[in-house]
Amino acid sequence: MTPLRQAALLCALALLPTLVSAAWHRGVWADDPARLQPGEVSLDAVKSWPEPPLWVDARPRAAFEAGHVPEAVLLNEDEWAALLPGFLARWQPGARVVVYCDSVECDASASVARRLREEAGLPDVFVLHGGWEALR
Amino acid sequence: MIQHILRLALAGVFLTAGALKAWEPARFALDVHHYQLLPWALSAAVAFYLPWLEIVCGAALFVRKAERGAFGIIMILLTAFLAALLSAWSRGLDISCGCFGGSGSANYPLAITLDLALLAAAAFLFRSLNREAKPAPAPPADAHADAAPTPPHPDRD
Numbered sequence: 117m118t119p120l121r122q123a124a125l126l127c128a129l130a131l132l133p134t135l136v137s138a139a140w141h142r143g144v145w146a147d148d149p150a151r152l153q154p155g156e157v158s159l160d161a162v163k164s165w166p167e168p169p170l171w172v173d174a175r176p177r178a179a180f181e182a183g184h185v186p187e188a189v190l191l192n193e194d195e196w197a198a199l200l201p202g203f204l205a206r207w208q209p210g211a212r213v214v215v216y217c218d219s220v221e222c223d224a225s226a227s228v229a230r231r232l233r234e235e236a237g238l239p240d241v242f243v244l245h246g247g248w249e250a251l252r
Numbered sequence: 253m254i255q256h257i258l259r260l261a262l263a264g265v266f267l268t269a270g271a272l273k274a275w276e277p278a279r280f281a282l283d284v285h286h287y288q289l290l291p292w293a294l295s296a297a298v299a300f301y302l303p304w305l306e307i308v309c310g311a312a313l314f315v316r317k318a319e320r321g322a323f324g325i326i327m328i329l330l331t332a333f334l335a336a337l338l339s340a341w342s343r344g345l346d347i348s349c350g351c352f353g354g355s356g357s358a359n360y361p362l363a364i365t366l367d368l369a370l371l372a373a374a375a376f377l378f379r380s381l382n383r384e385a386k387p388a389p390a391p392p393a394d395a396h397a398d399a400a401p402t403p404p405h406p407d408r409d
Contacts, residue, residue, distance in 0.1 A: 119320035123321035126308050126321050130309075131301070138297075141300075252346065
């Protein structure tokens with residue numbers, strides 16, 4: 117068998133487990149990081165804003181202390197009552213707020229953003245798509 | 253002896269890298285996507301197919317009837333990885349290499365050096381195979397054969 121035929125056979129052989137894996141993990145096809153959910157904003161969009169937003173870090177304190185966006189305010193659901201006054205002291209009317217958590221897979225930023233809209237009544241609150249993973 | 257060690261190392265790297273990435277295709281799809289070379293659908297397709305191709309080729313290095321094809325694919329893959337790494341490095345992308353799954357920023361000089369070393373090993377082994385496959389040299393011609401026409405050399409055809 118020529119090397120070319122061997123290579124073609126190996127490529128075909130690799131297709132079989134590929135198809136099984138693609139069917140098993142079919143959710144991956146829909147996980148396009150560029151697809152924004154309602155209320156989400158991409159990092160590129162934030163960078164294009166004329167004024168920088170007020171960043172809110174919705175991750176646990178330990179993750180925040182390990183590294184965060186400069187000037188970001190820590191506001192997570194575990195310490196909501198204790199941290200909210202500090203956040204409100206930093207917030208200015210008209211300011212856009214962008215909340216982030218770890219990555220596309222975490223929900224903390226969406227929860228914090230929802231509470232800021234519903235409980236604190238802030239109008240311009242967004243979730244950063246991709247979270248801290250996109251910021252690094 | 254050195255050829256056996258190199259072959260084992262090459263197969264080990266491809267089998268390990270393939271298995272680690274095949275285990276977490278979603279993570280590897282993101283790694284591929286971060287190179288910003290392919291749209292998401294193609295990144296996902298690569299993430300599903302590439303690990304299994306690496307596993308199949310790593311295993312085929314021990315199958316005499318498939319080893320040449322495996323070396324060919326491995327050299328093409330390593331060249332493609334090299335191009336992708338150089339492209340990402342030149343654009344200053346701070347991304348995970350994706351070479352063995354996992355996370356963390358890519359160490360470009362290290363990843364490129366490893367790629368080049370594997371490429372050199374694969375090329376050396378492939379060339380050794382071709383040398384082994386060449387027919388034994390013809391016996392020295394005797395005095396009576398001097399007048400006979402010399403057959404053309406197969407390599408010069």
